[in-house]
Structures are given as structure tokens and as C-alpha cells.
Amino acid sequence: MKIKSIQTKRVTIPLRKPFKTALRTVYQVEDVLVCLQTDEGILGYGEAPATAVITGETLESIEAAIHYFIAPTLTGCSLMELDTLFHKMDGCMIHNTSAKAAVDMAIYDAYAKMLGMPLYQLLGGAANEIETDLTISVNDIPQMVSDSLEAIRRGYRILKVKVGKEGLADVKRMKEIRNAVGPDIKIRVDANQGWEPKEAVRIIHALEDANVNAELVEQPVKADDFSGMQFVTSRVNTKILADESVFSAKDAIRIIEGRAADLINIKLMKTGGIHEAVKICDIAQTYGVECMMGCMLEGKVAVSAAAHLAAARHIVTRADLDGPSLCAVDPYKDGPLFEEEIIRLLDAPGIGISALPD
Ligand code: MG
Numbered sequence: 001m002k003i004k005s006i007q008t009k010r011v012t013i014p015l016r017k018p019f020k021t022a023l024r025t026v027y028q029v030e031d032v033l034v035c036l037q038t039d040e041g042i043l044g045y046g047e048a049p050a051t052a053v054i055t056g057e058t059l060e061s062i063e064a065a066i067h068y069f070i071a072p073t074l075t076g077c078s079l080m081e082l083d084t085l086f087h088k089m090d091g092c093m094i095h096n097t098s099a100k101a102a103v104d105m106a107i108y109d110a111y112a113k114m115l116g117m118p119l120y121q122l123l124g125g126a127a128n129e130i131e132t133d134l135t136i137s138v139n140d141i142p143q144m145v146s147d148s149l150e151a152i153r154r155g156y157r158i159l160k161v162k163v164g165k166e167g168l169a170d171v172k173r174m175k176e177i178r179n180a181v182g183p184d185i186k187i188r189v190d191a192n193q194g195w196e197p198k199e200a201v202r203i204i205h206a207l208e209d210a211n212v213n214a215e216l217v218e219q220p221v222k223a224d225d226f227s228g229m230q231f232v233t234s235r236v237n238t239k240i241l242a243d244e245s246v247f248s249a250k251d252a253i254r255i256i257e258g259r260a261a262d263l264i265n266i267k268l269m270k271t272g273g274i275h276e277a278v279k280i281c282d283i284a285q286t287y288g289v290e291c292m293m294g295c296m297l298e299g300k301v302a303v304s305a306a307a308h309l310a311a312a313r314h315i316v317t318r319a320d321l322d323g324p325s326l327c328a329v330d331p332y333k334d335g336p337l338f339e340e341e342i343i344r345l346l347d348a349p350g351i352g353i354s355a356l357p358d
Helices: 059-074 082-092 097-115 141-154 169-181 197-209 226-235 249-257 274-287 300-312
Strands: 003-020 025-038 043-049 129-131 134-136 158-162 186-190 216-218 240-242 263-266 291-294 316-320 337-339 342-344 353-355
Touching: 003 059, 003 097, 025 059, 025 097, 043 097, 043 300, 059 082, 059 097, 082 097, 082 274, 097 274, 097 300, 129 300, 134 141, 141 158, 141 169, 158 169, 169 186, 169 197, 197 216, 197 226, 226 240, 226 249, 249 263, 249 274, 263 274, 263 316, 274 291, 274 300, 291 300, 300 316, 300 353
Parallel strands: 134 158, 158 186, 186 216, 216 240, 240 263, 263 291, 291 316
Antiparallel strands: 003 025, 025 043, 129 342, 337 342
């Protein structure tokens, strides 16, 4: 079975409320959708958002990478030779990880459909549901407290709180949220590179002293500040999760070997898809370093692909796959069930989405 064509179109989905981090404010999900067609009529779907502040990609650059490099490289190739496909895709251009992720998941989707099995089973998994957190955007304290309480009413038991803009004022923010939600809710703190190393240590010690009891702190310092990550990780009790610092399997080895984080956040848009994400899982499993499966602000095709991988690997002990839950509407047909905190994978073949939005 050969790849006959790889085409793209765009989708725009309004968010329930603006998404704010230390890096940006976003009002809607805007993604490039990929439709891969085989010569026997199987359709594989993929999706990528443009997260220019993290991967450097725009909607236009994703489309151009697919139209001018990836599609011409892969069209006519056998779908049966997965490793060859990914080797060719990674070889035809460097970077452009979100564009590659969209095509990678379309390949896996079509491949699993060809075999008639759900993707999580193809990837080796037995579990068919996972629990995700919900992201609480950076806002004033009363707004963040009310957003946190609303998330708990919706059923979430884990919150991922965005901070990183106001130094020690973030501690007050976290304290108020902890007081409001009580002791049983898990709180993940994401600084999105917002702190300097010494500042990060001060803030995390203050969080520890204030009994905020954060489960982890994500990416306290700049993505390329390797020694800064080591500095922070070695000086605090709270677990440090590397997000923007780890794109590839090579990055994961460096971070783990250098003890520059305790945990790794895997996102398909950083890795260039499932094929590289699987390598990170294998490396992390070898070292006994637990992973989180995360997502950018992305729609149901992309987040579902990540959910399938998360369900398939024991080393992925945490999920931050709330993209579809942040959206006001669901324009996709079928697919995994996003029942607030629980993502349920069904037995439909592939990723499970049966049609893309018009
Ligand atoms: Mg993050």
C-alpha cells in the first residue's frame, strides 16, 4: 500500500476563555489539518497548531514544510515501511517539528487503520483511559481562584497553573489557590521559562514553605539554560519537569544524564511526532524517569494521537492533554471521548476520528 497524497487545510475553533501563559495570550485554536490518502483509499489524519514562541513555526511555515518538502518526499512511498518513512521525513528538512508531527500522526493513523486496530494497541498499550489535568491561565488572583473552583466542579482533580510573570507575587497566587481548592487536588505549576535560576529557587522554596504542596514545577528557566535547570533541580525538593528544554530524544538524554530535571514533558509538536516521542519514552524508561504527555493549544486529532501514546506507555505517568477541553465546540466527527478529566479511547481503528471538519 502506497501513500497517494498528503493534503492540508485549516481549522479554527473558539476557546471557552482566553489562554494566557508567561509567553502569550491566545483566543482560539488555529490548526493545520493533514489528510493522508493511500492508493487503497485509507485516510490518515493529522493536525498541528502554530506555536511560534516554542517551536518557531507558523501556520504558513507548517503548510509550506508539508507542501514543498514532506509531501513530495513521502508521496509514492510504501505505508508498510514506517521506519523508512520517518527516516525520509526527518532527512528532508531539519526542525519544523509540528509539521512533521502532523504528518507522522497521519501515517500512524493510516497504518493502524490498515491493521484494523486502535492506535494505542498498535503502540503496545493495554489501558484505554487516562486522566488529564486542566490548565488555569495566568490572571489576577480572584479570577484564577474562580477558574480553579470551576475546573473542580467540572470534575478535574489535577490543575496545571500558569505562573512566571510576577516573581514572588506568584507565591501568593498559588497559596490562595491551594487554600481555595483544599488539600486533595493536585497542583502543577508551569512557569513557562519565566524565572531566572536564583529567582526560581527563591520562589520554589517559598512555595514549599507556604505548604502549596505543588506536585511539580514545570520549566522554571529558559529552554536553553541547561546549567540553570541543573541549578534549580539540585536545590529544591519539589520535582522539576523539563518542557521547552526537551524537544528530541537527544535532549532527553542530555537532561537526564545531567540531572537537569526530574521529569520530562513529551509533546508531539516538539518531538516531530510519535516516532521520536516513542524514543523518549524508551530512554526515560531505561533511566526510570517518569514522563508527562502534554500538548500545545491543539485540537482533537493531535491531542488524541498523544492520548493513544500516553495510554500505551507505563513511563507516561501524567497527562496534560486538555486542548479539546479548553475549546468551546468540537467540530470533529467521532474520536476518543473527552469526558472532562477522563479521556476514553475507543476501539475504532487508528486515532478514531472518522472525519475532519469541513
Ligand atoms: Mg509547559
